[in-house]
Amino acid sequence: MRGRPLAILAAVPLFYPDVLPILERRCQSCHRAGEAAPMALETYEQARPYARAIRDAVLRHTMPPWFARSEPGVFANDPRLTAAEISTLRQWAEGGAPAGRPTAPRRQWTEGWRIGTPDVVIEMSKAAQVPAEGEVEYQHVIVPSGFTEDMWVAALEVRPDSRAHVHHAVVFVRPPKSVWLRAKPVDELFTAKGQALEGLSTLDEVIAAYLPGAEPHVFPPGHAKLIPAGSDLIFQIHYTTNGKASTDRTRIGLVMAKEKPSVRVYSAAIAQGNFTIPPNAAAHRVEASFTVHTATEVYALAPHMHLRGKSMRVRAVDADETERLLLDVPRYDFYWQLVYRPVKPVPLPRGSRLVVEAVFDNSSANPRNPDPLATVRWGEQSREEMAVCFIDFLLPVPISPNELFRAPRLGR
Ligand code: HEC
Numbered sequence: 001m002r003g004r005p006l007a008i009l010a011a012v013p014l015f016y017p018d019v020l021p022i023l024e025r026r027c028q029s030c031h032r033a034g035e036a037a038p039m040a041l042e043t044y045e046q047a048r049p050y051a052r053a054i055r056d057a058v059l060r061h062t063m064p065p066w067f068a069r070s071e072p073g074v075f076a077n078d079p080r081l082t083a084a085e086i087s088t089l090r091q092w093a094e095g096g097a098p099a100g101r102p103t104a105p106r107r108q109w110t111e112g113w114r115i116g117t118p119d120v121v122i123e124m125s126k127a128a129q130v131p132a133e134g135e136v137e138y139q140h141v142i143v144p145s146g147f148t149e150d151m152w153v154a155a156l157e158v159r160p161d162s163r164a165h166v167h168h169a170v171v172f173v174r175p176p177k178s179v180w181l182r183a184k185p186v187d188e189l190f191t192a193k194g195q196a197l198e199g200l201s202t203l204d205e206v207i208a209a210y211l212p213g214a215e216p217h218v219f220p221p222g223h224a225k226l227i228p229a230g231s232d233l234i235f236q237i238h239y240t241t242n243g244k245a246s247t248d249r250t251r252i253g254l255v256m257a258k259e260k261p262s263v264r265v266y267s268a269a270i271a272q273g274n275f276t277i278p279p280n281a282a283a284h285r286v287e288a289s290f291t292v293h294t295a296t297e298v299y300a301l302a303p304h305m306h307l308r309g310k311s312m313r314v315r316a317v318d319a320d321e322t323e324r325l326l327l328d329v330p331r332y333d334f335y336w337q338l339v340y341r342p343v344k345p346v347p348l349p350r351g352s353r354l355v356v357e358a359v360f361d362n363s364s365a366n367p368r369n370p371d372p373l374a375t376v377r378w379g380e381q382s383r384e385e386m387a388v389c390f391i392d393f394l395l396p397v398p399i400s401p402n403e404l405f406r407a408p409r410l411g412r
Pocket residue numbers: 023026027028029030031036037038050053054057058062063064065079081212213214
């Protein structure tokens with residue numbers, strides 16, 4: 001007997017006992033009402049019409065989205081299915097997608113905040129108007145935090161209210177000493193056209209981001225981010241148009257640490273802004289590197305390029321030239337700004353160098369390339385490029401992030 005008769009003999013998996021738990025575990029974070037995916041996969045009625053598409057997507061490994069070349073167990077947030085899960089979905093779809101006896105969902109999703117009820121919610125003080133069509137410059141709003149003392153934050157979540165229009169949103173913290181965007185008014189929307197980085201320094205920090213498909217920031221016990229007293233939050237939002245005009249007032253929710261943490265999570269961008277990608281270049285390499293001047297650990301990495309981004313690798317080169325590959329994304333995809341979080345934070349001894357290697361495809365072989373004849377430089381819009389890897393570092397609390405950047409004085 002071959003093929004078909006065997007498949008009939010084997011019991012076909014059923015939706016409720018076999019398939020639903022997989023969807024709950026691996027798919028519903030996006031495939032449920034109000035989330036990033038176009039259709040919900042919460043009930044049999046919703047999933048049945050997509051049985052074939054589900055089979056194809058998991059066999060082709062296009063769902064769930066994941067772009068790192070890595071063994072399972074390297075990244076804590078690796079969503080990939082096991083071979084057994086793939087086989088269950090496949091046999092279910094090929095066996096006529098039977099329902100089985102209905103059961104209640106095992107996984108209850110809370111509406112709204114995924115970090116639990118925030119202690120503090122800070123909202124864009126003005127709503128942005130998103131037009132029906134065209135390119136929208138990055139919108140910024142500076143919102144005073146109102147915090148009169150240093151605040152340690154254990155969980156953060158950025159929530160757009162018009163998800164269909166928010167491509168991504170980044171919230172920065174600007175401490176009182178920072179001069180970044182000081183000339184701009186508070187509580188007003190503005191675009192910064194090429195000046196968005198003017199005065200930006202290591203004082204300023206990305207405190208949280210909303211990226212399609214990304215999870216909210218929830219730190220382990222004893223770990224937190226710092227919002228210094230008197231800081232402003234700067235919302236930077238990239239809106240995309242989709243034929244329907246809308247308004248948006250993105251918010252950030254904060255859950256405060258109950259006790260003073262022992263580890264500070266500090267985000268920095270390792271970036272190279274000085275590059276020129278020639279027309280038609282199929283694999284233009286841009287490198288950025290950064291030496292850490294105090295021992296630290298890498299908690300998470302998030303590559304960021306635009307439509308010509310092809311691949312990214314991040315290596316750690318220790319002072320004795322030992323190399324470790326921290327992240328390898330052979331097929332970068334602009335539409336998925338994923339964060340890669342190692343199961344165990346990666347230690348970087350003092351003097352280690354992080355090397356970010358970004359490769360761009362400006363040829364016509366890149367189907368997303370808006371213009372292979374363009375000479376491409378750094379810029380905010382998707383037709384311009386960026387070569388950035390956002391890195392979350394862990395630092396023991398008395399140590400200031402300045403120590404990461406500042407070379408120790410000679411003789412010390
Ligand atoms: C991180 C968010 C996310 C997760 C997790 C996710 N999806 Fe998706 N899925 C999307 C989005 C967004 C789209 C539409 C955009 C696209 O097609 O790339 C999509 C599209 C699809 C499609 C239709 C497109 C196609 O490939 O034909 C299928 C089928 C699908 N997902 C199945 C799944 C299944 C099954 C899982 C779990 C095993 C899953 N997805 C997990 C976000 C997600």
